[in-house]
Amino acid sequence: MIVLSKEKFPIEKEQDVILFRNRIKELATRTGMSLVNQTKLMTAASELVRNMLRYAGGGVTLLEIVSRSSIPGVRLTFIDEGPGIKDVHQAMKDGFSTGKSLGLGLPGAKRLVNEFDIKSEPGKGTTVTIIRWKNGL
Amino acid sequence: MNKDTAAYLKGKKKQILETWMGNQVKDAALRDDLMSVAELQQQSEEFLSALLNAFNTPEAEDTESAGYEPIHDILSDISITRARQGFSPRETSTYILSLKQVLSQELEEQLRGNPALLYQELLSMNRIMDSLGMVTMETYIKGREEVILRQTSEISEISTPVIRVWEGILALPIIGTLDSARTQVVMEALLQEIVATSSRIAILDISGVPTVDSLVAQHLIKTVSAARLMGAECIISGIRAEIAQTIVHLGIDLTNIYTKATLASALKMAFSMLNIQVSRAPKQNLGF
Numbered sequence: 001m002i003v004l005s006k007e008k009f010p011i012e013k014e015q016d017v018i019l020f021r022n023r024i025k026e027l028a029t030r031t032g033m034s035l036v037n038q039t040k041l042m043t044a045a046s047e048l049v050r051n052m053l054r055y056a057g058g059g060v061t062l063l064e065i066v067s068r069s070s071i072p073g074v075r076l077t078f079i080d081e082g083p084g085i086k087d088v089h090q091a092m093k094d095g096f097s098t099g100k101s102l103g104l105g106l107p108g109a110k111r112l113v114n115e116f117d118i119k120s121e122p123g124k125g126t127t128v129t130i131i132r133w134k135n136g137l
Numbered sequence: 138m139n140k141d142t143a144a145y146l147k148g149k150k151k152q153i154l155e156t157w158m159g160n161q162v163k164d165a166a167l168r169d170d171l172m173s174v175a176e177l178q179q180q181s182e183e184f185l186s187a188l189l190n191a192f193n194t195p196e197a198e199d200t201e202s203a204g205y206e207p208i209h210d211i212l213s214d215i216s217i218t219r220a221r222q223g224f225s226p227r228e229t230s231t232y233i234l235s236l237k238q239v240l241s242q243e244l245e246e247q248l249r250g251n252p253a254l255l256y257q258e259l260l261s262m263n264r265i266m267d268s269l270g271m272v273t274m275e276t277y278i279k280g281r282e283e284v285i286l287r288q289t290s291e292i293s294e295i296s297t298p299v300i301r302v303w304e305g306i307l308a309l310p311i312i313g314t315l316d317s318a319r320t321q322v323v324m325e326a327l328l329q330e331i332v333a334t335s336s337r338i339a340i341l342d343i344s345g346v347p348t349v350d351s352l353v354a355q356h357l358i359k360t361v362s363a364a365r366l367m368g369a370e371c372i373i374s375g376i377r378a379e380i381a382q383t384i385v386h387l388g389i390d391l392t393n394i395y396t397k398a399t400l401a402s403a404l405k406m407a408f409s410m411l412n413i414q415v416s417r418a419p420k421q422n423l424g425f
Contacts, residue, residue, distance in 0.1 A: 015289070018314055021348060039348070039379035040386060046350040047387075094388055104351040108387035 004065040004072070012058045017049050020061065024074065027065055031072040031134050041074060041132040044109040048078045048128050051105050056082020056125065066131065073114070073133035081125040088120050138261050139254065143192040145247055146240070154185050157239045161232070172222065184211050185236070198261050200268040212269060213276040220280025229277045230270055237266040297323050299330040306407045307336045308400065312345030320356035324363055331369045338407045339364055342400050344375030354389045361394055370395070370410065374403035 005027075009020055021042050028038040052059045059080030066075045085091045092110065097103035109128075110116040114136035120126040146153070158178055187207045191197060194204035212233070219229045240262055248255035297319075300308045307330055311323065327339055341360065346353065361371040372395040376384075384391065397403040408415060 014316060036379040036382050039383050042348050043350050043383045043387065046348050047352075050350070050352055102351045102355050102389065104388050108351055108389075111386045111388065112383065 001066050001068045003075075004067055006062065006064045009061045009063055010058070011049055011052055011061055014053065017046065017053070020049055021046055023063060024076070027063055027074050028132075031065060031074060033074070033132070033134050037132060037134070037136070040112040041076075041130075044112040044130055044132070045076055047105040047109040048076075048130070052078055052080045052082070052126075054099060056080035059125075068133075071133055071135065073131050073136070075129065075131045078128045079125070080127075084122040084124055084126055085118075085120040086122055088118055092118070138192050138197040138265075139258060140193070142244070142247070142254075142258050143189070143197065146192060146243060147189045149243055150185060150189055153236075153239055153243060154182055156242070157181060157185070157236050160235045160239065180211075180215060184208070184215070187211060188236075192265075198264060200265055200272075208269065209272055212272050216273045216276040217280035217283075220277045221284060226274065226277060230273055233266065233270050233273050237263070237270075240266070297326060299326050301330075301334055301336070302340070302404065303407070303413070305335070305337045305411055306404070307331065307334065307339045308342060308404075309339060310342045310345060310400075314348070315346060315353045315356050317356070320360065324360045327360065328363060328367060331364060331367050336369060338370050338372065338410060340372045340374055340400065340403045340407060342375040342403070343373060343380075344377070344400070346375075349380050349384060351387055351389060354384065354387070354391070358391075358394070372397060372403045372406055374398070374400045 009016075009023060011017070011020060024042050024045050025038060028041055033041070049061065052061075059078060059082070061079070062075075062077040064075040064077075066073050090096055092107050093103075094107050095103040097105075106118070109130065113130040113132045115129075115131040117129045118126065119128075158181060161177060161181070162174060191204040191208055194202070196202040196204065199205075200208075215232065216229055219232075241259060244255060244258050244262065248258060292313075297309055297311055300310070302308045307327070309323065309327055313319070315323070330336065331339065341357065343349065343357070349357075357373060361373070364371050373391070374397040376396055376398055395403075395406065397406060
């Protein structure tokens with residue numbers, strides 16, 4: 001996998017979510033992604049960024065355009081230093097939430113992208129990486 | 138700055154002010170639509186007196202010193218007011234830069250016979266004025282940022298209008314992102330209108346909502362449930378193709394809620410729920 005472009009985007013407040021989504025849209029458009037796939041990626045990113053704000057009070061995101069066997073895609077990494085997730089397996093189940101949300105954020109985001117990776121250590125923080133390929137289903 | 142020079146400039150205050158004002162008024166950039174000449178004159182005089190006083194202090198070259206405090210205050214005040222009034226950065230900085238020109242001329246006239254001193258005084262005057270110019274720009278930008286911040290909060294506070302499209306039918310076009318605070322505003326406005334108009338159907342149109350994630354969906358579901366408690370049924374319209382696919386993947390259950398792709402089809406549905414029939418009138422010559 002080759003990284004074609006890379007940038008950092010700090011998330012500190014609610015308003016950053018909108019700017020962040022717009023930035024992703026720009027990157028996704030650059031790879032030639034279809035509107036449906038763009039929307040899926042933006043929605044997944046929106047879920048993860050909201051989690052970051054809600055449970056960790058913010059964090060840093062990495063926005064990258066990557067390419068594998070000459071197919072472009074967008075890779076997003078969400079890094080926070082929040083309380084971490086105690087049971088990742090449980091958190092990935094539909095309808096589970098320690099807050100009062102629908103509990104669809106993490107599992108939903110996973111369904112909306114092609115690759116999904118989560119690492120979390122209680123007390124240290126959580127890192128989520130997602131990739132959406134241009135023509136991935 | 139030399140004491141004699143400072144004293145000389147102070148003695149010439151009236152003349153300097155006159156030339157400076159002349160330059161400002163002559164300047165094509167002067168916005169007399171935003172500020173009257175009398176106002177400008179008063180502002181300039183106040184500023185010039187403070188500046189010439191500061192020139193006379195021992196630490197005249199240190200613009201951070203106590204003698205410059207009133208000047209900073211006046212300058213910040215001027216820049217912030219100008220930023221709010223819509224002056225451009227160029228127009229704002231011209232104010233201080235045009236004074237620099239006048240002071241240079243005065244110094245040249247007085248010290249023509251002593252080039253070494255003239256050079257030194259010009260240098261020190263330039264240093265002071267440049268640093269003041271920077272203060273102007275800094276505060277100008279701060280003033281503009283305040284304007285932007287105010288606008289941001291105003292935009293987020295724009296309450297969504299509740300439109301009465303038909304007797305018993307309300308429409309609520311939602312534009313922008315639905316966060317918790319906005320949902321509260323929307324919900325309150327909707328519930329109040331439901332009572333006020335005793336409407337039975339409310340159409341929530343989300344054509345203008347760019348991203349529907351689980352939080353937005355949750356807020357929508359809450360609004361619908363609240364309306365139902367008051368005896369009104371909600372129809373969510375404006376669900377675009379890509380949003381529909383995303384909602385399915387996210388796993389959000391909207392099966393208990395009436396949804397439609399367009400506002401028109403939602404209205405049609407509302408009509409049939411209320412047993413209203415809208416039909417084209419037979420062709421008549423009505424004169425329009």
